Amino acid sequence: AQKVTQAQTEISVVEKEDVTLDCVYETRDTTYYLFWYKQPPSGELVFLIRRNSFDEQNEISGRYSWNFQKSTSSFNFTITASQVVDSAVYFCALSETNSNSGYALNFGKGTSLLVTP
Amino acid sequence: SAVISQKPSRDICQRGTSLTIQCQVDSQVTMMFWYRQQPGQSLTLIATANQGSEATYESGFVIDKFPISRPNLTFSTLTVSNMSPEDSSIYLCSARRGGSSYEQYFGPGTRLTVT
DSSP states (O other), X not given: OOSEEOOOSEEEEETTXXXXXXXXXXXXXXXXXXXXXXXXXXXXXXXXXXXXXXXXXXXXXXXXXXXXXXXXXXXXXXXXXXXXGGOEEEEEEXXXXXXXXXXXXXXXXXXXXXXXX | OOOEXXXXXXXXXXXXXXXXXXXXXXXXXXXXXXXXXXXTOOEEEEEEEETTSOOEEOTTOOTTTSOEEEEETTEEEEEEOSOXXXXXXXXXXXXEOBTTBOOOEEOOOEEEEEO
């Protein structure tokens, strides 16, 4: 079963618009970690944020903010005032402490964001 | 953060041949992982590489096809054996320091095309 669902396959916005990327996860662990990564056209995977299951405090970093809601098993990512350089594929990922794979990441299918001028 | 390098960055290989991808981390890490990203797809874990022990493979991946070495705490290799066009993918190495550090950092990837 898919452990991380990113229902939005592609999103297209005009520069300066706000955009929210959705992520819903599924786990039986009480301790787990959630991540967001950015993959620009160059292909490299850029770490954006890690959140553990005990910390539901939302986080803001510049134009980026994350909303973690355990009640709905969601970890959504919002970009405020989007810029062309934000165009990339964004992956949400889950790391479970009780997995057999040493905290490896389960990735969602990714959301491709296109920001046009 | 950890700096991870991979060699080669890309390669074009003939069907039936093998390619070994190297992953070097700039500091000692406990866990190293190999992922595959097929064209337009998400990342899928191939195996977890532990120093001093056999790699742990995910369902659908076998050691004969993807042998992995982890000779020390900063280095690992992944071999893609007897390649077919279906193996054309980006192969990414990642590392985690362990302990209370759960960040995972990724190498730049190796873009493999099999003809």
